[in-house]
């Protein structure tokens with residue numbers, strides 16, 4: 348199947364103040380040191396790669412008191428220029444929501460909704476051609492799914508996450524082609540019922556192995572052709588190529604210490 352890339356606009360936040368000082372997911376160990384210059388170099392590699400592919404990267408100013416702010420995907424969800432703000436599950440990240448809202452207000456976004464219910468932006472919302480897939484179980488409130496459906500006017504499909512290593516939907520599922528309902532995912536991250544829903548909606552999905560999921564290989568960003576993903580997820584490269592995609596392996600090893608990789612660092616401004 349011939350694939351083609353479409354130009355994207357991304358919002359990212361440099362990891363100038365990245366730290367692991369608390370633990371809100373099983374990947375985070377405050378006892379393990381973080382190499383900030385290395386995190387910055389890895390992040391710049393990702394931002395530079397997007398730009399080299401013809402995409403636009405907008406930058407949010409990092410704040411010293413918000414060490415997880417590099418995970419910009421969590422700050423909002425934007426579809427058709429409409430912004431659904433975030434409301435974080437843990438107080439450590441709560442102020443990030445405001446920083447994102449300020450950015451949208453000062454960058455010409457007119458339709459901005461401050462949410463009543465907990466949602467961590469694209470951490471738990473994934474946008475395909477037909478649906479918004481919405482994770483729940485660890486972070487987003489199930490009530491945020493109805494709120495998103497009402498605001499965007501798109502059908503929201505709730506999916507139950509059951510393994511704490513895959514605490515956000517974007518650690519267990521990636522959209523490969525948002526014009527055609529094409530995804531890859533790791534079934535065991537989901538409840539039995541949600542696995543059945545995924546099989547029904549995406550019978551041709553690329554199914555990831557445990558080894559690739561644990562390398563956070565599903566924390567990937569696709570422009571319709573190029574799929575940027577953690578380079579350690581070696582088992583995904585060939586299946587992606589055979590489906591017509593061009594996988595691009597990235598090393599975001601330092602940011603993995605916070606429990607995130609490519610997708611977590613990238614919020615798409617649709």
Ligand code: ARG
Pocket residue numbers: 371372375415418420421440469470515517518605606607608610611612
């Ligand atoms: N330390 C962050 C947290 O646990 C990582 C967030 C990763 N972001 C993501 N979109 N999965 O909230």
